[in-house]
Amino acid sequence: MSEPAARVEWTMTGGIADVRLNRPEKLNALDDEMFTALLRTAAELRAAPDLRVVVLSGRGRGFCAGLDLNAFRALAEGRDFRPADSDVRAAELGGDPELTRGQRAVLGFPNLPVPVIAAVHGPALGGGLQLALAAHIRFVAPTAMLGLPEMGWGVVPDMAGTQLLPRLVGPDVAAEMILTARRVDGTEAARIGLATRVVDEPLAAAMELARTVAARNPDAVRALTTTLAAPSFAEGLAAERAALRTVTGAPNQREAAAAALEKRDPVFVTGAGNARS
Known part of the structure; x- marks a missing residue:
């Protein structure tokens, strides 16, 4: 602070x-x-x-x-x-x-x-x-x-x-x-x-x-923020594809899906190493 x-x-x-x-x-x-x-x-x-x-x-x-x-x-x-x-x-x-x-x-x-x-x-x-x-x-x-x-x-x-x-x-x-x-x-x-x-x-x-x-998958939120900032339509589409590869299947994405299916609040982990490279 x-x-x-x-x-x-x-x-x-x-x-x-x-x-x-x-x-x-x-x-x-x-x-x-x-x-x-x-x-x-x-x-x-x-x-x-x-x-x-x-x-x-x-x-x-x-x-x-x-x-x-x-x-x-x-x-x-x-x-x-x-x-x-x-x-x-x-x-x-x-x-x-x-x-x-x-x-x-x-x-x-x-x-x-x-x-x-x-x-x-x-x-x-x-x-x-x-x-x-x-x-x-x-x-x-x-x-x-x-x-x-x-x-x-x-x-x-x-x-x-x-x-x-x-x-x-x-x-x-x-x-x-x-x-x-x-x-x-x-x-x-x-x-x-x-x-x-x-x-x-x-x-x-x-x-x-x-x-x-703050209750959403933080990896997906960060990926979306990057995608929205793309300077052109073509670069935005490329950023979408990269975001999908990075987020899908990563621990926080799996937790988000599991929490939705189980009708509970998700518990996400922040920091490096959660999204896919």
């Missing part, structure tokens, strides 16, 4: 990592320490052998209001607003060193070998929305406010949002949202495909789904 004062806190119970942005007095705005904490958290989760699913949320009144205002003040003054890598080595915390630190902070979560569920309430703006976009599933409160306001500051989204948003809402809606800096509430987010589901209590719904995922 991370230290209580960390910008990101996380605990794990039953394979469920409960990850919370922890700067509530600033609506979890992204500053240098938050970027470092996101990178470090993803690295810690990647090394956790019992990890089965991640729930990502924000403490306080919102998910994440985006980049800290001090960064925008730097923009107005012509200073570099981008977080530096001086205190974090890319090789140590993972991620492609060719990416910016913000891109690595966002993409560290979908690059985990398990599903990531975002629970969004209040503001999810700029970098905050881009972090939510990277999740596999998004439960959003009806009163949440989502948007990419970067154009209003004279810049473009630079934390993978230009690539992630069009895949959810289509290139035309993404272009309109980014160019106008328009914000949408949770209800409209669901209508345009930005939210998986609108719920009054996103964190409770995310945890309920996480418990369902």
Whole structure:
């Protein structure tokens, strides 16, 4: 578990990592320490052998209001607003060193070998929305406010949002949202495909789904996560075939089938050596 004062806190119970942005007095705005904490958290989760699913949320009144205002003040003054890598080595915390630190902070979560569920309430703006976009599933409160306001500051989204948003809402809606800096509430987010589901209590719904995922064959869940991330249709089909070979007949798959036949809860084993090579 991370230290209580960390910008990101996380605990794990039953394979469920409960990850919370922890700067509530600033609506979890992204500053240098938050970027470092996101990178470090993803690295810690990647090394956790019992990890089965991640729930990502924000403490306080919102998910994440985006980049800290001090960064925008730097923009107005012509200073570099981008977080530096001086205190974090890319090789140590993972991620492609060719990416910016913000891109690595966002993409560290979908690059985990398990599903990531975002629970969004209040503001999810700029970098905050881009972090939510990277999740596999998004439960959003009806009163949440989502948007990419970067154009209003004279810049473009630079934390993978230009690539992630069009895949959810289509290139035309993404272009309109980014160019106008328009914000949408949770209800409209669901209508345009930005939210998986609108719920009054996103964190409770995310945890309920996480418990369902954690009760599945962890080998199959990890294989599915890899398959869903395939960059092309042909590579996805190849990933399906590889997943079937890896999972079928392995101890956890046999346990899942036996438990289903016997109408009991399965008892899975996590760690190396369970799936077939």
